[in-house]
Amino acid sequence: MKRIFLPVFTAAALLTACAPTAQVPVATTPPPAEQPAVAAAPNWTALAETYLDYYSGEYQRLYTASAEAEWRSNTHIVAGDTTNAGATARANERMAAFTGSSENITRLRQLLEHKSELTELQVKQLEAALYNAANSPQTIADVVKARIKAETQQTEKLYGFDYKYQGKSVTTNDLDELLRKEKNPVRRQQLWEASKEIGPTLKGGLLNLRDLRNQTVQALGYPDYFTYQASDYGLNRQEMMTLVRQLNQELRPLYRELHTYARYELAKQYGVKQVPDYLPASWLPNRWGQDWSSMVDVKGLNLDPVLAKKGAEWQVQQAERFYQSLSFPALPASFYEKSSLYPLSKGADYKKNNHASAWHMNLEQDVRSLMSVEPNTEWYETTHHELGHIYYYLSYTNPEVPVLLRGGANRAYHEAMGSLMGLAARQKPFLAGLGLIDPKVKTDEMQSLLKEALGSVVFIPFASGVMSEWENSFYADNLPADQLNARWWELAKQYQGIVPPSTRGEQFLDPATKTHINDDPAQYYDYALSYIILFQLHDHIAKQILHQDPHATNYYGNKEVGTFLADIMRPGASKDWRTVLKEKTGEDLSARAMVEYFQPLMAYLKEKNKGRKYTM
Ligand code: X8Z
Numbered sequence: 001m002k003r004i005f006l007p008v009f010t011a012a013a014l015l016t017a018c019a020p021t022a023q024v025p026v027a028t029t030p031p032p033a034e035q036p037a038v039a040a041a042p043n044w045t046a047l048a049e050t051y052l053d054y055y056s057g058e059y060q061r062l063y064t065a066s067a068e069a070e071w072r073s074n075t076h077i078v079a080g081d082t083t084n085a086g087a088t089a090r091a092n093e094r095m096a097a098f099t100g101s102s103e104n105i106t107r108l109r110q111l112l113e114h115k116s117e118l119t120e121l122q123v124k125q126l127e128a129a130l131y132n133a134a135n136s137p138q139t140i141a142d143v144v145k146a147r148i149k150a151e152t153q154q155t156e157k158l159y160g161f162d163y164k165y166q167g168k169s170v171t172t173n174d175l176d177e178l179l180r181k182e183k184n185p186v187r188r189q190q191l192w193e194a195s196k197e198i199g200p201t202l203k204g205g206l207l208n209l210r211d212l213r214n215q216t217v218q219a220l221g222y223p224d225y226f227t228y229q230a231s232d233y234g235l236n237r238q239e240m241m242t243l244v245r246q247l248n249q250e251l252r253p254l255y256r257e258l259h260t261y262a263r264y265e266l267a268k269q270y271g272v273k274q275v276p277d278y279l280p281a282s283w284l285p286n287r288w289g290q291d292w293s294s295m296v297d298v299k300g301l302n303l304d305p306v307l308a309k310k311g312a313e314w315q316v317q318q319a320e321r322f323y324q325s326l327s328f329p330a331l332p333a334s335f336y337e338k339s340s341l342y343p344l345s346k347g348a349d350y351k352k353n354n355h356a357s358a359w360h361m362n363l364e365q366d367v368r369s370l371m372s373v374e375p376n377t378e379w380y381e382t383t384h385h386e387l388g389h390i391y392y393y394l395s396y397t398n399p400e401v402p403v404l405l406r407g408g409a410n411r412a413y414h415e416a417m418g419s420l421m422g423l424a425a426r427q428k429p430f431l432a433g434l435g436l437i438d439p440k441v442k443t444d445e446m447q448s449l450l451k452e453a454l455g456s457v458v459f460i461p462f463a464s465g466v467m468s469e470w471e472n473s474f475y476a477d478n479l480p481a482d483q484l485n486a487r488w489w490e491l492a493k494q495y496q497g498i499v500p501p502s503t504r505g506e507q508f509l510d511p512a513t514k515t516h517i518n519d520d521p522a523q524y525y526d527y528a529l530s531y532i533i534l535f536q537l538h539d540h541i542a543k544q545i546l547h548q549d550p551h552a553t554n555y556y557g558n559k560e561v562g563t564f565l566a567d568i569m570r571p572g573a574s575k576d577w578r579t580v581l582k583e584k585t586g587e588d589l590s591a592r593a594m595v596e597y598f599q600p601l602m603a604y605l606k607e608k609n610k611g612r613k614y615t616m
């Protein structure tokens with residue numbers, strides 16, 4: 001779950017006495033020019049300022065209360081105990097009652113009618129507030145309240161689930177580790193099926209949420225929830241789908257090679273003579289086939305044994321040191337005091353959200369991360385990813401950025417920063433500089449690039465294809481309840497070339513096993529776009545700042561790189577995302593850098609795949 005300036009909130013707060021109700025004229029129109037003016041025209045800039053001061057103060061107060069309640073709900077899940085869920089629902093209802101109040105909506109619309117007389121920053125804030133309102137319109141308060149309740153319940157079910165493998169309770173960390181390591185295909189299938197057991201328990205809740213989410217945003221004129229989420233980028237749903245389909249197409253030739261390579265290599269590994277046309281999902285080292293990088297072990301670059309010795313805490317501190325070396329500040333002491341960074345102890349009588357997230361608790365300095373860090377390569381990267389969110393929060397928390405614009409240039413930028421640092425922290429010169437690997441060790445560069453492609457390139461058809469298409473069908477096309485799983489597997493075959501290892505009828509709900517489908521809905525394309533952006537940023541950093549080969553960089557200690565990244569982060573959402581990219585890289589959004597980065601692999605894979613059957 002992402003937790004970034006994400007106003008999925010509610011609330012029933014009454015407008016307090018400080019509300020500047022009387023100061024915003026409700027229907028004052030300036031007199032026509034030919035008539036003598038009877039009163040001075042209202043100063044819309046001043047009125048907007050007063051209103052925004054008031055709105056932002058209330059918003060921040062309610063947001064903080066909601067974040068605190070959500071934090072408790074996500075870090076302390078006790079089966080059958082609804083205390084936290086109740087408190088969270090109440091805090092979110094108070095938030096919704098404010099952000100979606102008819103009074104606020106009227107004011108926001110009225111002020112926005114005078115756009116030309118307002119500053120650009122004011123318009124952006126008012127639009128952000130109206131966007132928030134659409135998620136909680138109090139004209140349909142009952143629907144919003146029901147949605148909040150359903151969301152809280154779904155989160156509890158999702159993170160309270162007791163996964164079992166061979167009769168024993170296991171964590172998702174355990175399942176992931178086993179899926180990376182297990183060689184026996186029969187046990188692999190059991191593991192994979194165990195990881196999907198949660199699906200059916202989430203089906204009723206998800207269908208209910210679909211209707212409630214759609215109804216909520218329809219009240220303010222959005223046709224569906226998917227369109228609502230895409231509008232955050234200034235795109236409608238067709239435009240968003242066209243964009244992500246095009247990006248997928250650009251990476252498809254390389255994916256096709258990787259898919260062919262993986263089918264043959266894995267068949268060999270599992271002792272299967274007849275190479276299947278499509279990859280059985282249980283063959284892949286990830287529950288959804290979104291990251292196959294652990295298929296390849298690059299001699300001399302395997303970090304797992306080094307990290308195991310260093311420990312989980314070291315990983316978090318090391319990620320912080322990396323950011324600091326670029327001139328980002330030390331994390332506030334409260335980050336370490338208040339975050340929940342490591343797995344719960346075995347005997348704990350409660351559970352916590354098992355998916356990594358970063359939280360901006362009060363839109364000021366209280367930043368936290370919720371993770372279950374273990375000392376391994378996956379968590380090494382995830383830690384860099386989450387600290388990217390944290391440093392983004394800290395960077396745009398400055399007097400120039402109003403509370404309402406403390407978000408990413410768009411959501412994809414927020415995802416890109418930490419993933420970029422994760423990529424940089426895996427490159428050989430960086431690792432050698434840090435003493436994590438022997439600088440003299442010979443490594444196979446093609447294998448290293450292959451490993452990276454099995455992480456990044458493989459991710460694109462999942463994120464831009466399967467996830468985005470499924471949620472588009474689900475929310476915007478009202479996918480029938482008896483076709484949910486069939487559609488998922490149809491997309492997995494089309495985009496990823498993956499099939500289930502056994503029949504997956506509608507009694508299962510495999511998409512719901514992905515946490516984002518439940519609690520971060522209709523925005524998974526953020527991640528696909530973030531990869532595209534991060535390769536553009538990396539390409540620029542390597543070539544223009546470091547003058548190094550993009551495949552072999554060392555960002556460590558480079559203040560110019562730090563300035564480049566901080567300049568993107570500091571304005572938050574107060575700057576247009578397209579302008580940011582153009583100004584910083586000279587390019588529009590484009591898969592060029594990502595395609596170019598992996599280009600050397602094409603010839604290698606084509607050679608490897610010679611004589612092999614292509615099925616995509
Ligand atoms: O959910 C995440 C982050 C938290 S924002 C760990 N990611 C996506 C996922 O796990 O599916 C990072 C990349 C993809």
Ligand code: ZN
Nearest residue numbers: 002385389415
């Ligand atoms: Zn993230």
